[in-house]
Amino acid sequence: MADNHKPLRKISEAFKELEATVNSQTPDDVKVASFSRACTLISPLFGCLGIAFKFAEMDYVAKVNDLVEASKSIGTLQDMIERDVEANTVKKGGSHTRNLLRVKRGIDMIKVLFEQMLVTGGNSLKDPASKAYAQVFAPHHGWAIRKAVAAGMYALPTKAQLLQKLNEDEPSARIQMQSYINASAPVILYIDKLFLSRELGVDW
Ligand code: 1PZ
Numbered sequence: 001m002a003d004n005h006k007p008l009r010k011i012s013e014a015f016k017e018l019e020a021t022v023n024s025q026t027p028d029d030v031k032v033a034s035f036s037r038a039c040t041l042i043s044p045l046f047g048c049l050g051i052a053f054k055f056a057e058m059d060y061v062a063k064v065n066d067l068v069e070a071s072k073s074i075g076t077l078q079d080m081i082e083r084d085v086e087a088n089t090v091k092k093g094g095s096h097t098r099n100l101l102r103v104k105r106g107i108d109m110i111k112v113l114f115e116q117m118l119v120t121g122g123n124s125l126k127d128p129a130s131k132a133y134a135q136v137f138a139p140h141h142g143w144a145i146r147k148a149v150a151a152g153m154y155a156l157p158t159k160a161q162l163l164q165k166l167n168e169d170e171p172s173a174r175i176q177m178q179s180y181i182n183a184s185a186p187v188i189l190y191i192d193k194l195f196l197s198r199e200l201g202v203d204w
Pocket of ligand 1: 045046049053055056057059060093094098099102103105106107109110113125129133137140145149156
């Protein structure tokens with residue numbers, strides 16, 4: 001099967017490249033371009049989760065596209081944040097820095113989802129996805145969104161259906177999910193560190 005039909009592999013490889021930069025002597029060289037490109041590779045996953053997550057997809061894709069646009073004029077994630085700090089637009093709706101924080105939660109949610117899928121082992125995505133959402137997004141979402149997400153959890157495909165859409169079997173999927181978990185963890189920590197070192201906080 002060609003690589004372009006293996007979304008999980010493409011995602012884990014892109015995050016391994018980001019991880020290599022984060023763990024290098026020059027972690028502050030993480031480019032907006034390579035980060036936002038890795039994040040675009042996640043978008044096809046939404047299509048595999050069914051219509052219920054269409055609104056999550058639209059919000060995620062819009063925010064990633066904003067980062068892709070930013071990458072045309074800004075080099076590194078650190079510079080991108082620095083510009084918003086200087087313009088006093090860090091928390092402004094639609095700012096690059098605010099979108100980065102939301103997108104970081106998206107990659108964190110997928111990490112927790114994969115962790116939960118690996119430990120749970122069953123065929124249902126509802127519990128792993130609910131736990132991931134509760135941990136990463138629910139504290140930042142209002143009542144209406146939390147209720148809509150909870151309802152959408154009942155419409156998720158089974159794990160077997162998801163793996164089929166992703167062109168994976170169980171063993172290959174486990175390898176790719178574990179690889180994404182390992183690679184995304186330091187990338188998520190790095191982004192948190194960028195926010196915390198500028199005293200911007202990550203809980204807004
Ligand atoms: C099996 C996996 C189930 C996936 C469940 C996904 C649940 C996420 C639901 C999010 C609903 C998004 C509605 C819009 C929320 C916005 O108010 C906020 C704040 O945006 P701002 O005010 O800054 O413009 N947006 C977000 O919190 C970002 C939401 C991104 C969702 C990405 C989910 C990634 C999971 C992917 C799984 C394939």
